[in-house]
Amino acid sequence: MTIPVLDKDSVLSSMSSHPAVRSMTPEMLASPAFDATYDRGELTLTVAPEHIRAAAAAVQQAGYNFLEDVTAVDWLPAEPRYQVSYHIVSHTLKERVRLRIFVDSIIGGADSITPVWPSADFYEREVFDLFGIRFHGHPNLRRIMMPDEFEGHPLRKDFPVEGYR
Amino acid sequence: MSQFTETSSLLAARPEDPTKDRTMILNMGPQHPSTHGVLRLVVEIDGETVIKIVPDIGYLHTGIEKTCEAKFYQQVVPLTDRIDYLSPMSNNLCYCLAVEKLLQLEIPPRAQWLRVMLNELTRLNSHLVWLGTHAMDIGALTVFLYTFREREDILRIFEHVAGQRMMTSYFRIGGISLEPPLDFFAIVQNFIKRMPSKIDEYQNLLTGNPIWVDRLKGVGHLSAADAIALGVTGPPLRASGVDWDLRRDMPYSSYEKFDFKVPISHDCDVWARYVIRLEEMRESVKIIQQALDGMPEGPVTADAPKIVLPDREKMKTEMESLIYHFKIVTEGFPVPAGEVYQAIESPRGEMAYYVVSDGTAKPYRVHMRNPSFATLQALDTMCRGRLLADVVAVIGSIDIVLGEIDR
Known part of the structure; x- marks a missing residue:
């Protein structure tokens, strides 16, 4: 049971009628950061960090009404270092799409999508707390898991896992 | 989390004049029996009416x-x-x-x-x-x-x-x-x-x-x-x-x-x-x-010998099963x-x-x-x-x- 893996060009050509792919604006598609893959039955659309709020609003318009999850991956030592993944499901299409952005360790942030989905509040706070990625326009970007005076961000790959602090 | 977080930082600023401060702040938890664990709620109340609730979590964060x-x-x-x-x-x-x-x-x-x-x-x-x-x-x-x-x-x-x-x-x-x-x-x-x-x-x-x-x-x-x-x-x-x-x-x-x-x-x-x-x-x-x-x-x-641990009996009679068992346990897959x-x-x-x-x-x-x-x-x-x-x-x-x- 092997599902074929589709890269950017084949997703854009063979899945062009897919609602999530169709919702991407020409501006997003033209960005060098844009990428699309279809792997193991999951569609991933990578957009430029500055487009994330617009992309979230676009897929919401396309029927993907429920934000399930926001999380991040630290790809140390690669640059851009952080990947932020947004999982969005459609209750009518019964289908899921993953939006993805790559965030530079120097810029270290992206626009918050709380104006699109208020539920992103806790998820983005968690990502901020554990990875140190800032979300601009978040109403209440405070630590959520760790104590306020805690130093460092535990889920970063360079966070020490042993020894005294 | 925030056993150290000041309650004031979780809610909006209080009015300067205490006579205008009609609401009260109540800490519910983290050891409250109805919070089913260690959940702390900072509740702003006016009389018995809830104005706002701020959940404060992270007490059980174990990474x-x-x-x-x-x-x-x-x-x-x-x-x-x-x-x-x-x-x-x-x-x-x-x-x-x-x-x-x-x-x-x-x-x-x-x-x-x-x-x-x-x-x-x-x-x-x-x-x-x-x-x-x-x-x-x-x-x-x-x-x-x-x-x-x-x-x-x-x-x-x-x-x-x-x-x-x-x-x-x-x-x-x-x-x-x-x-x-x-x-x-x-x-x-x-x-x-x-x-x-x-x-x-x-x-x-x-x-x-x-x-x-x-x-x-x-x-x-x-x-x-x-x-x-x-x-x-x-x-x-x-x-x-x-x-x-x-x-x-x-x-x-x-x-x-x-x-x-x-x-x-x-x-x-x-x-x-x-x-x-x-x-x-x-x-x-x-x-x-x-x-x-x-x-x-x-x-x-x-049927995936490199992923699933072999049957215990087979391990005693078959060389391959023993090798797979050893490899999975020591190196994973x-x-x-x-x-x-x-x-x-x-x-x-x-x-x-x-x-x-x-x-x-x-x-x-x-x-x-x-x-x-x-x-x-x-x-x-x-x-x-x-x-x-x-x-x-x-x-x-x-x-x-x-x-x-x-x-």
């Missing part, structure tokens, strides 16, 4: 996601039990499904059906604890004793099949760890036969009780639009009139072969959540009965690079594992999307403008488990 990164794929399974002590099998299943999706592994039907059956038993188990504690929070102490009687039966079934009452770790990547004992199906059948009358019994104790009705009806209103905007899943979402159940709408582990109803209510209140969970228990009983009736024969693990998001309908709502692999034998990143974490965001919306005493009813109705929120 399970970070720990997963240091383990082999198969070693993560016992960690997943510890996230939610009421639904260990759901966590096991969700993690195993995610890794199996990464490996593109086919699971034999018998294992899939057993997984469904055990997951529905887990749902019963979790809903029984929810019903008992929810009723106890509201003051109906007796129900707790009744529900824990049946829960004990389920825990005995778990112990019989997995050797553990709560932290079962029974599922494996590629199937389940062992063929269940011979009398297992008879025990489950016996339990299932009794269960519907027990659910009637709980209903008799509660549904007609005027105190219970007054405390639940019209309390904790959450509209469908708010529920979707705030990320609410599971029974609270269905109680708000959104017809969405992952078991039916995005089936996994052969759920598409089972016939069951998804209860929906448009009342949007605590009462609706109570009714829906009771209905779900009845549906779970039906699913378990179907699984018992149509249980397929065959192996309980996939590499998983092709990629990322998957696998969601299942846990007793509390949508539970999902997001597993990222870099091609080695250890996961690069494991993230759990837990239903309680998102549902907690809706607490403020549900309680605002209501009485302080209703907060307890609302917390009970969203059925949170703090271990799962803080991970």
